[in-house]
Amino acid sequence: MSEEKNVVSRRSVLKGAAIGGAALATGSALSAESASAATRLKGSTVKWTTRGGGATGDKIAKAVNDAFTKKTGAKVVAQQVNSDDFQNNFAQILQGSPDDAFGWMAGYRSNHFGELGLLADLTREIGHLKSTLPTAAIKGSTSPVTKKPYILPTTYYPWALHYRKSMVKDLGMNPESINNWDDFVKLMTLTQKKGLVGYSLGAKGGWEAMGTFDILNARVNGYKYHIDLLNGRAKWTDARTKETFKYFAQLIPFMNTNFMDISWDGMRDLLLQKKTGAMMMGSWFANDFKAKSQADYDDLWVVPFPQINPKFGRDTIDAPLDGISVAANGKNVSGGKALAEFWASPEGITEAVKAGDTNIYVSKSFDTSSYDAFNKQKLAVLASASNIMFFLDRDARGDFAGPVVGPAIQSFLQKPSDINKILENVQAQWDALPKN
Amino acid sequence: MSTGVVQNEQYRNSQKRKDFYISIFIGFFAFVWIFPILWTVWTSLRPYNDIISYGIFSWPRHITLVNYFNAIREMHIGVYLMNSLMVTVPSVILTLFFGSLVAFVVTRYKFKFNLGLLLLFTAGNMLPIVLTYIPVFWMFIWVGELFGNRNLLYNNYGGLILVHVGFQVGFATFVLSSYMKTIPKEISESATIDGANVFRHYWNVILPLLRPALAALSVLMTTWIYNEFFWALVLMSDDSKRPITSALRRLQGQYVTDFNLLAAGAIIAASPTVIMFFVLRKQFIAGLTLGSTKG
Numbered sequence A: 001m002s003e004e005k006n007v008v009s010r011r012s013v014l015k016g017a018a019i020g021g022a023a024l025a026t027g028s029a030l031s032a033e034s035a036s037a038a039t040r041l042k043g044s045t046v047k048w049t050t051r052g053g054g055a056t057g058d059k060i061a062k063a064v065n066d067a068f069t070k071k072t073g074a075k076v077v078a079q080q081v082n083s084d085d086f087q088n089n090f091a092q093i094l095q096g097s098p099d100d101a102f103g104w105m106a107g108y109r110s111n112h113f114g115e116l117g118l119l120a121d122l123t124r125e126i127g128h129l130k131s132t133l134p135t136a137a138i139k140g141s142t143s144p145v146t147k148k149p150y151i152l153p154t155t156y157y158p159w160a161l162h163y164r165k166s167m168v169k170d171l172g173m174n175p176e177s178i179n180n181w182d183d184f185v186k187l188m189t190l191t192q193k194k195g196l197v198g199y200s201l202g203a204k205g206g207w208e209a210m211g212t213f214d215i216l217n218a219r220v221n222g223y224k225y226h227i228d229l230l231n232g233r234a235k236w237t238d239a240r241t242k243e244t245f246k247y248f249a250q251l252i253p254f255m256n257t258n259f260m261d262i263s264w265d266g267m268r269d270l271l272l273q274k275k276t277g278a279m280m281m282g283s284w285f286a287n288d289f290k291a292k293s294q295a296d297y298d299d300l301w302v303v304p305f306p307q308i309n310p311k312f313g314r315d316t317i318d319a320p321l322d323g324i325s326v327a328a329n330g331k332n333v334s335g336g337k338a339l340a341e342f343w344a345s346p347e348g349i350t351e352a353v354k355a356g357d358t359n360i361y362v363s364k365s366f367d368t369s370s371y372d373a374f375n376k377q378k379l380a381v382l383a384s385a386s387n388i389m390f391f392l393d394r395d396a397r398g399d400f401a402g403p404v405v406g407p408a409i410q411s412f413l414q415k416p417s418d419i420n421k422i423l424e425n426v427q428a429q430w431d432a433l434p435k436n
Numbered sequence B: 001m002s003t004g005v006v007q008n009e010q011y012r013n014s015q016k017r018k019d020f021y022i023s024i025f026i027g028f029f030a031f032v033w034i035f036p037i038l039w040t041v042w043t044s045l046r047p048y049n050d051i052i053s054y055g056i057f058s059w060p061r062h063i064t065l066v067n068y069f070n071a072i073r074e075m076h077i078g079v080y081l082m083n084s085l086m087v088t089v090p091s092v093i094l095t096l097f098f099g100s101l102v103a104f105v106v107t108r109y110k111f112k113f114n115l116g117l118l119l120l121f122t123a124g125n126m127l128p129i130v131l132t133y134i135p136v137f138w139m140f141i142w143v144g145e146l147f148g149n150r151n152l153l154y155n156n157y158g159g160l161i162l163v164h165v166g167f168q169v170g171f172a173t174f175v176l177s178s179y180m181k182t183i184p185k186e187i188s189e190s191a192t193i194d195g196a197n198v199f200r201h202y203w204n205v206i207l208p209l210l211r212p213a214l215a216a217l218s219v220l221m222t223t224w225i226y227n228e229f230f231w232a233l234v235l236m237s238d239d240s241k242r243p244i245t246s247a248l249r250r251l252q253g254q255y256v257t258d259f260n261l262l263a264a265g266a267i268i269a270a271s272p273t274v275i276m277f278f279v280l281r282k283q284f285i286a287g288l289t290l291g292s293t294k295g
Helices: A002-041 A053-071 A083-087 A090-095 A108-115 A123-132 A134-142 A167-168 A181-193 A209-223 A223-230 A239-253 A266-270 A282-291 A294-299 A333-344 A348-352 A373-384 A400-415 A416-432 B002-044 B047-053 B066-075 B079-110 B114-126 B129-147 B157-181 B184-194 B198-209 B212-225 B230-235 B244-248 B259-279 B283-290
Strands: A045-051 A075-081 A101-106 A152-156 A159-164 A196-201 A277-281 A300-303 A316-318 A321-326 A387-388
Touching: A002 A294, A002 A333, A045 A053, A045 A083, A045 A123, A045 A333, A053 A075, A053 A101, A053 A333, A075 A083, A075 A167, A075 B047, A083 A090, A090 A108, A090 A348, A090 B129, A090 B283, A101 B230, A108 A400, A123 A134, A123 A152, A134 A152, A134 A321, A152 A239, A152 A333, A152 A400, A152 A416, A152 B198, A159 A209, A159 A266, A159 A282, A159 A316, A167 A300, A181 A196, A181 A239, A181 B129, A196 A266, A196 A300, A196 A387, A196 B129, A209 A223, A209 A239, A209 A316, A209 A400, A223 A387, A239 A266, A239 A400, A239 A416, A239 B079, A266 A277, A277 A282, A282 A294, A282 B047, A300 A373, A300 A400, A316 A348, A321 A333, A321 A373, A321 B230, A387 B283, B047 B114, B047 B259, B079 B114, B079 B212, B079 B244, B114 B157, B129 B157, B129 B230, B157 B212, B157 B230, B184 B198, B198 B212, B212 B244, B212 B259, B212 B283, B244 B259, B259 B283
Parallel strands: A045 A075, A045 A101, A196 A277, A316 A387
Antiparallel strands: A101 A321, A152 A321, A159 A277, A159 A300
C-alpha cells in the first residue's frame, strides 16, 4: 500500500515538475512572443463572426475590424450569422473549422466549451485589459473550474422591472418609488382594477419566465443561495426554494392568461399598447418604443425589482454578460486573440460606438455622458446591484436550464398547486445528470 | 319516354347539387391551403411599426413595398441565389445519374441481390435524415483530416452536394425503377441481341426512354434541394457559402425580428420555385404520381 502511494506521489511530483517546466518555458517564451507577435500578425488573416445584428451589426464589425487592420496590418474576413443557428450548432462549429474570433456569451456557455478545450484560454489578453475592466466582469468571464477566462467581457444589459411612468401616475402612485413588494402588489392590483393586465409574462419559449424566477429567488433567498441552487449545492426541494415559488404564485392572478402563447415580443406589445402595468424583462426592447414614437420612449421606465427580504434588499440583478471568445481550433489562434483583445479594448469600443453600437459596455473607459434619461437609468439600475447574475440559462449548465427548468416553470405557471411535485421532479432530473 | 326525361333531369339536378357541395368543400380547403401564403403576402406589405403599435390583426394604416426593397438589400440576394444554384444543379444531375444507374441494374438484370439492393435504396428513404447529422459531421471531418484538409468536405460545396446526392438517390432509384419496369423487356432483349454492351444498353436504349420520368423527377428534386436548409446550415460554417434559405435567417435579429421584412424575404426566396412550378407544372404533377400505377 505504502509503496503504491509512493509511486503515485513520485508520479505526481514528476508531473508537477513537468508542468512547472512547461510553465517556465512559456514564461520565457512570453516576452519573445509578444515581441514577435506584432510581426507575425502583419499580413496574416483573421476570421471573425458577428452573431446577428443585421445591417448595424455588419457596420459595427466593419468599423472595429478595419481599425484593427489599420493598427496591426492583419486582414480580417468577417461574416454575420443568425444568432440562434450559431448558438444551437456551437459545439459542431467549434469542432469543425470555426472562425478565429466571435461574439459570444459569458457564464456556462463559454466556461463549458473552454473546459472542453474548444475555446482558447484568454488569461494573457484579460491581463492586458485588467485596468479597464471591473473585477465583477473579470470574475464573470472566468471558469470556476479551471480558473481561466475563455471570454473577454464587452457588453451587458439589465433584466429589471419596466413600466410606463404615465400609467403609474394615473394610478395615483409615484413612478420613482416602487421599492418593495407591497408597492409592487398595489401597482398590480390597481392596474387590474382598471381591467388591464397587472403583470405581463410570456412563457412560450420557456426562458422568458426564468427572469422572473431568478429575481424572485435572489430577493427571497439572496444571491448566494440562487447560485448554489443552480449549481447543485442547494436543493430544489428545499423549503427556501418553495418560498420563492410562493411569491411567484402571488403574481399569477395578476398575469395575462395567454402566457403560454406569447414570448418576450408579446410582453413588449402589451406594454407598448398600454395594456399592462409592469413587466420583468431585458431592456433591449426599448428601441421599439423609440421606433413607435419619442413620447412612448420617454414614458418608458426601468427600476430594480422590488425588495422582498430586507436582509438582501435589492442587491442582485440579472445582467447577462456578452463578450468575445476565440476558437481553440481556429486557423489563426494568435490572430484571433489579438482581434478579440482589440474588440474589448477602449480603442475597439470607441470604434463600435462611433459606428452606432447602442450596447452598454462594461469597460471603465466607456463614455456614457451622451446617454439619454432611459439609458442613464439603465446604468443606475445596473450600478445599484452588488451581485450580478447572468440569467438562469447561463448560470446553470446547458443540459439542465433549457430542458429541465424551462418546462418546470411552464408547468408551475399552468398549475401552481403542483409545485411540490414539480420541484421534486426538477431535483430528480438534476440528480440524474452525468457529473464530471 | 317522358318519365325518362324527368329522371334524367332529376339526375342532372342532383348531380348539380353534388357539384355545388363539392365546390364548397374544395373551395374551403383551397382557402385553408392558400391562407398562410396570402397572410405572408399581406404581412410583407405592412410596415413593422404598424404591427407593433396596433397588433397583427389591426386595420392597416399604410401599405408599402419598402419591405421588399430592404429585404433584397439586406439579404445580398445575388450571392445566395448563386450559391443555391451551385448546390442544386450538380446535386440534381448527379442524383438522376446515379439513381438511374442503380434502377437500370436492379430492373434490367437478374442477380442474387437484385431485390435486396432495391430494398436497401428504398429503405434509405425511411430514415429521418436529421438523425444522421452528427455521424455525417464527424465523417466529413475525419475524411478531411485523412487528406490533411478539414475543409475538404465540411464547409465545402462538394460535401453539401454529396450529402444531397446521398439522401436523394434512394428516392430517385425507387421512382425510376418503377418507371423502368413499364418499359417492355423485349427492348432490352433486342438490344442484347444486337450486341449492345451494358453501358450502351443503359445510355443509348434505356436513358432516352426514361426522359419523361427524368424530367418530372428533376423538377421535384430541384424544388426539394433548393428548399433544403438543414444540411447547408450545419455543414457550412461560412455563411457566405450557404444557399438562399440562409439569407432569410439574416433578416432575423438576436432579439428583434421584423416579421414584415422576413415575410417579404420569404416571398422573394420562394419565388424561383413558384415560377418554376408554373412553367413546368405538367412535369411536376407527373412527378408526384410517377410510379404510382405500377410498383
